[in-house]
Amino acid sequence: MGLFTGxxxxxxxxxxxxxxxxxxxxxxxYGPPNAGKTTLANRIARDWTGDAIGTESHIxxxxxxxxxxxxxxxxxxxxxxxxxxxxxxxVTTKVDYEEFTDEMEKDDAIRRSREATEGVAEAMHWxxxxxxxxxxxxxxxxxPITQVNTMLIGIIESRxxxxxxxxxxxxxxxxxxxxIEDAFPQHKTVPLSAKEGENMDxxxxxxxxxxG
Amino acid sequence: MPEATKADDDRHDGVQIDLIxxxxxxxxxxxxxxxxxxxxxxxxxxxxxxxxxxxxxxSRLIEVTMAEISPDEFNGIEIETYPKxxxxxxxxxxxxxxxxxSPKKLTVIGPANQxxxxxxxxTLISALVxxx
Numbered sequence: 001m002g003l004f005t006g007x008x009x010x011x012x013x014x015x016x017x018x019x020x021x022x023x024x025x026x027x028x029x030y031g032p033p034n035a036g037k038t039t040l041a042n043r044i045a046r047d048w049t050g051d052a053i054g055t056e057s058h059i060x061x062x063x064x065x066x067x068x069x070x071x072x073x074x075x076x077x078x079x080x081x082x083x084x085x086x087x088x089x090x091v092t093t094k095v096d097y098e099e100f101t102d103e104m105e106k107d108d109a110i111r112r113s114r115e116a117t118e119g120v121a122e123a124m125h126w127x128x129x130x131x132x133x134x135x136x137x138x139x140x141x142x143x144p145i146t147q148v149n150t151m152l153i154g155i156i157e158s159r160x161x162x163x164x165x166x167x168x169x170x171x172x173x174x175x176x177x178x179x180i181e182d183a184f185p186q187h188k189t190v191p192l193s194a195k196e197g198e199n200m201d202x203x204x205x206x207x208x209x210x211x212g
Numbered sequence: 213m214p215e216a217t218k219a220d221d222d223r224h225d226g227v228q229i230d231l232i233x234x235x236x237x238x239x240x241x242x243x244x245x246x247x248x249x250x251x252x253x254x255x256x257x258x259x260x261x262x263x264x265x266x267x268x269x270x271s272r273l274i275e276v277t278m279a280e281i282s283p284d285e286f287n288g289i290e291i292e293t294y295p296k297x298x299x300x301x302x303x304x305x306x307x308x309x310x311x312x313x314s315p316k317k318l319t320v321i322g323p324a325n326q327x328x329x330x331x332x333x334x335t336l337i338s339a340l341v342x343x344x
Contacts, residue, residue, distance in 0.1 A: 001232040018303075030312070081340065090273065092276055092288070093277060093288050093289050093290065093291055093324070094277075094281075094287050094288025094289060094290065094324035095278070095287060095288055096288070096324070097279055097283050097287075101339060109285045113283065114283075117278040117279070117281045118278070120275075120278045121274075121276075121278035121279055122276045124271050124272075124274050124275040124278070125275055128268070128271055143270055147291055147293065147329075150293070151270050151274075151291075151293075154267045154270070155267040155268070155270060155271045157267070158266070158267035158268060159267075170338070
């Protein structure tokens with residue numbers, strides 16, 4: 001390689017790096033099914049862009065495909081960050097279509113479970129390849145120490161991805177944020193109710209500070 | 213599992229448990245480990261790993277499991293591992309050397325429709341296994 005070519009490549013690499021630093025960070029919203037990931041993603045997207053991302057539902061695996069909202073600029077206390085929010089299906093190690101047959105016909109339940117499995121597989125693949133940071137959403141009314149949560153947090157840690165834990169559903173009487181803080185003391189836990197919009201200021205402060 | 217055959221299944225009508233040593237897993241690539249686990253689980257076996265999987269392998273295990281779920285045939289896995297005790301205290305050197313993903317943890321994996329965790333803490337996993 002000649003001197004000129006080498007210099008050109010070096011400048012090109014530096015320029016690429018400069019531009020890549022300006023690109024939005026892809027923040028994956030992960031967590032177990034029904035923790036309120038889509039409700040939170042919609043709340044953030046509506047607050048900063050005016051549009052929602054997807055449909056919210058009490059039925060597990062309503063989000064069967066990851067959905068992305070691009071260029072969401074969040075500003076708080078003089079700090080700002082532009083992120084692409086990636087709302088992912090709830091991660092699980094099992095999907096049984098019979099869980100949905102009370103709510104829908106068998107064919108629809110089978111289709112839903114197939115889509116859910118593909119969505120979870122994609123979400124796991126992207127966690128290894130395609131996200132710059134993670135918002136991990138937990139239902140604060142549920143026991144956080146489950147195998148899936150422990151595994152997912154371990155996978156995220158092993159990739160050295162920045163992660164914020166959001167203890168959602170604090171509007172429920174049985175909510176316990178401390179239970180989540182005690183389960184994952186190595187990470188910052190932010191309490192909120194995505195449904196009621198409680199404590200969203202602190203949510204945005206932490207997103208701007210942590211991922212900015 | 214070449215050594216642990218299912219030849220006696222019909223005669224005993226029981227649940228086969230594959231206890232896989234760390235030594236046996238040591239020489240296998242990640243996908244070979246996952247294939248070995250899922251082949252056992254597809255056969256209705258309970259697979260117990262002496263040394264568990266790395267986080268990356270756990271992630272791939274979930275991904276491959278999802279690809280193999282099929283209505284009325286296979287609805288996934290139940291997996292239990294002792295939780296890590298306390299916070300991460302690995303040294304910087306350990307992380308630089310890639311020693312941070314210690315798989316030294318016993319892991320139990322079985323078909324989701326056959327295994328149910330009754331109790332788990334840092335030193336005990338208690339599971340109920342039923343025939344499918």
